[in-house]
Amino acid sequence: SVTFRSYMLLNEQYAYLQHLGQAYPDIVTVSSIGRSHEGRDILLIKISSSGSNTYLSKPAILIDAGIHCREWIAPPVALYTIHQLVENSSNAALYQNVDWYIIPNLNPDGYEYTTTVNRLWRKNRRHTVGAPCVGTDLNRNFGYCWMCGGASSNSCSETYAGPEPFSEPESQAVRNWLLSVGLLLDIKLYLSFHSFGEYILYPWSYQQTLTDNADVLHQLGVRAAEAIEANSDIGSHYEVNSSAIGLYIASGVTSDWMKGSHGVNLSYIFELPNGDAPFWFMIPARQILPVVRETFAGIRAMFEYIEETF
Ligand code: 0X9
Numbered sequence: 001s002v003t004f005r006s007y008m009l010l011n012e013q014y015a016y017l018q019h020l021g022q023a024y025p026d027i028v029t030v031s032s033i034g035r036s037h038e039g040r041d042i043l044l045i046k047i048s049s050s051g052s053n054t055y056l057s058k059p060a061i062l063i064d065a066g067i068h069c070r071e072w073i074a075p076p077v078a079l080y081t082i083h084q085l086v087e088n089s090s091n092a093a094l095y096q097n098v099d100w101y102i103i104p105n106l107n108p109d110g111y112e113y114t115t116t117v118n119r120l121w122r123k124n125r126r127h128t129v130g131a132p133c134v135g136t137d138l139n140r141n142f143g144y145c146w147m148c149g150g151a152s153s154n155s156c157s158e159t160y161a162g163p164e165p166f167s168e169p170e171s172q173a174v175r176n177w178l179l180s181v182g183l184l185l186d187i188k189l190y191l192s193f194h195s196f197g198e199y200i201l202y203p204w205s206y207q208q209t210l211t212d213n214a215d216v217l218h219q220l221g222v223r224a225a226e227a228i229e230a231n232s233d234i235g236s237h238y239e240v241n242s243s244a245i246g247l248y249i250a251s252g253v254t255s256d257w258m259k260g261s262h263g264v265n266l267s268y269i270f271e272l273p274n275g276d277a278p279f280w281f282m283i284p285a286r287q288i289l290p291v292v293r294e295t296f297a298g299i300r301a302m303f304e305y306i307e308e309t310f
């Protein structure tokens with residue numbers, strides 16, 4: 001039912017998740033962590049040999065994609081990871097000692113908008129009361145050092161941080177999940193999928209000063225980059241660095257919040273490959289499969305490290 005040869009509509013992505021929940025009830029649990037501004041569910045899939053039981057939780061890996069809705073290559077990476085874990089029985093060992101929590105599309109209103117109105121929309125679709133323009137950059141709206149730089153207070157900006165931290169239903173859904181179910185978990189690794197440019201970025205985003213565990217973050221990032229490159233049919237080459245040094249300063253991003261507010265020490269943003277200029281966010285459908293395959297090799301390399309270490 002999924003080929004990764006074309007981009008899926010939101011309802012196709014969601015139908016696939018629901019199908020897996022029904023077909024593999026012992027290992028797959030699909031739930032909604034909340035609703036978007038326009039009322040769409042934000043779906044989370046758990047893949048675990050303990051099924052839906054949260055009290056038997058093992059070390060966890062948390063993945064999201066699609067927070068920036070125009071970055072269309074990101075949800076397929078999450079969906080391919082899900083597909084490989086659940087439907088390729090040779091990967092069953094990957095969820096024996098680790099529980100996977102994956103949100104394949106964190107900005108469903110925005111994704112719908114990119115498919116129907118404006119392919120290059122980045123933000124969510126909520127209109128801040130009294131503001132001239134629509135949409136908040138959800139990756140500036142998280143509450144660790146919010147508005148500390150590289151974020152805008154102008155609603156018309158692509159990096160508008162929102163009126164306050166967690167002002168948006170989509171970021172609230174992630175926070176509410178993390179402060180409820182998430183508190184019972186031991187999240188070892190957080191990965192957030194974006195495009196573009198082929199970067200593996202670790203905190204901090206808000207400042208160039210490195211974290212206490214930057215050495216480990218860098219080493220594991222390099223391990224993933226090497227696995228991706230070794231499995232690449234399209235010549236991918238990743239740069240591994242702190243977000244603020246490798247790319248630019250940005251605050252209110254998910255990965256800083258996961259590490260800074262929740263102690264998820266291994267916290268990364270992946271910037272996946274792009275299409276040819278000027279179609280940066282529009283990587284052709286025929287490249288979905290090579291990208292998702294090679295990226296899964298990187299995710300697997302990180303998983304192996306998690307399993308070795310804990
Ligand atoms: O700006 C962002 O939110 C991310 N890049 S994107 O082109 N996908 O929008 C990067 C966030 C990582 N943090 C920093 N680069 N500081």
Ligand code: ZN
Pocket residue numbers: 068071194195
């Ligand atoms: Zn992005």
